[in-house]
Amino acid sequence: MRIALGIEYDGTDFYGWQRQRAGRTVQGCLEEALSRVANHELSIVCAGRTDTGVHATEQVIHIDTGAVREQRAWIRGGNANLPGDIRIQWAREVDDTFHARFSARRRHYRYVILNRPYPSALFRHRVSWIYSELDEDSMQKAAIHLLGEHDFTSFRALACQARHPVRTIYRLDVTRCGDFITIDVVANAFLHHMVRCIAGVLIATGRGEASPEWVKEVLDARDRAAGGITAPAAGLYLVAVHYPERYAIPRIGWLPEFGR
Secondary structure, three states: OEEEEEEEEOHHHOOOOOOOOOOOOHHHHHHHHHHHHHOOOOOOEEOOOOOOOOEEEEEEEEEEOOOOOOHHHHHHHHHHOOOOOEEEEEEEEEOOOOOOOOOOOEEEEEEEEEEOOOOOOOOOOOOEEEOOOOOHHHHHHHHHHHOEEEEOHHHOOOOOOOOOOEEEEEEEEEEEEOOEEEEEEEEOOOOOOHHHHHHHHHHHHHOOOOOOOHHHHHHHHOOHHHHOOOOOHHHEEEEEEEOOHHHOOOOOOOOOOOOO
């Protein structure tokens, strides 16, 4: 039996998603909690691994188990065994053709920037703080150059293990509400640090350090050294994963809305 689950977590105190020999991880906590519900050891597959400090409002995972449980048992039992910074939102049985990673068609990340002269005590682990004034219109003009299918070598971590750097970005929007700027990126898949690298380049254009056309030069260079700074992890959220309708995967995750 294959069970899909929707997961929300605050990534502040985790060493990322993936289980490690040492260090607290989201995968490790979930596998331990759900194994208790199933009464046998489970292995989890996720839609997309997140780094240290990155949050998720709706990560999607699947497990394979012979244990027969009601949906609410996976949710309530799992949450009862999880720390407070991870929560299961939903659970449902799916057929064996569903795969949390390979069945996903699009993934949606949101990067949140607090743009004002002084930082926030309440949002210090929830947003990226930029004290210098950003021009969101310049950032949006720059973002247009990244839409479509491209080689994103300039926007991947040097340690990225993806087999190839070609990805397709369907949506890249920069919006402001008060002191908060959000960058929404929807793509078929992402490279390691890709969204944070994109955010770093857009921030540079927003500061006036480079023209919006410079982003095209960075893209064409196919060289990570051309891309500048990787933006901090704190402002990044995995907010949605899109699957074919036949799987009837719930979409109840919320988007982090600051300043609205």
